[in-house]
Amino acid sequence: MFITFEGPEGGGKTTVMAFLLERLLAHGLSAISLREPGGTHVGEQVRRLLLDTRSDIAPAAEMLLFSASRAQLVEAIIRPHLQGGGVVLCDRYADSTLAYQGFGRGLDLTALRQITRFATGGLTPDLTLFFDIDPAQGLARRQGSGGMDRMDAQTLDFHHRVRDGYLALMAAEPARWVRIDASAPLAVVQGTVIQVVGERLSARGMI
Numbered sequence: 001m002f003i004t005f006e007g008p009e010g011g012g013k014t015t016v017m018a019f020l021l022e023r024l025l026a027h028g029l030s031a032i033s034l035r036e037p038g039g040t041h042v043g044e045q046v047r048r049l050l051l052d053t054r055s056d057i058a059p060a061a062e063m064l065l066f067s068a069s070r071a072q073l074v075e076a077i078i079r080p081h082l083q084g085g086g087v088v089l090c091d092r093y094a095d096s097t098l099a100y101q102g103f104g105r106g107l108d109l110t111a112l113r114q115i116t117r118f119a120t121g122g123l124t125p126d127l128t129l130f131f132d133i134d135p136a137q138g139l140a141r142r143q144g145s146g147g148m149d150r151m152d153a154q155t156l157d158f159h160h161r162v163r164d165g166y167l168a169l170m171a172a173e174p175a176r177w178v179r180i181d182a183s184a185p186l187a188v189v190q191g192t193v194i195q196v197v198g199e200r201l202s203a204r205g206m207i
Helices: 013-026 041-051 059-083 094-104 109-120 135-145 156-172 186-203
Strands: 002-006 031-035 087-091 127-132 177-181
Touching: 002 013, 002 094, 013 031, 013 087, 013 127, 013 186, 031 059, 041 059, 059 087, 059 094, 059 109, 094 109, 094 156, 127 156, 127 186, 135 156, 156 177, 177 186
Parallel strands: 002 087, 002 127, 031 087, 127 177
Antiparallel strands: none
């Protein structure tokens, strides 16, 4: 089962994903967690370039770098682990490209989808958890943690376009997406995620 974590900055995806991974491993599942961009030697080098606040990257180049990192991650790690019957948790995936470079940057969505299909070999998540939070609140969280990167530093209008993009993607494919209220207390968010994922795994006979 392939589960992705999406949403605006500061939604707590990384923290909750680590919690979910521990629970899945405790149930004896073969589960791994990954992040985008990154997850491989190539991907981590691309990540440093993309998130460096000193990097001046054109929107098309930015999208292609994200896609290159994704192609390597799918080929080297995600697809083999899924083929072995495991569970893959990924902090961001292809929907981020549509939300950030498509709705956020204004790049052509049809072209982005074509490039994404090529980069991923058509691999799509079984479940996408959308950690929804007001962009201003999420950015304030990020700033408070001292972790602002190049993508965080975009304008607030940009981040609102990204969130609107996510909402449009979710509305177009509701069976795959589940909205998580990321402004709720952490324990509530964790409980919701455990319930949602547990139900999906149970339906597949995995737990």
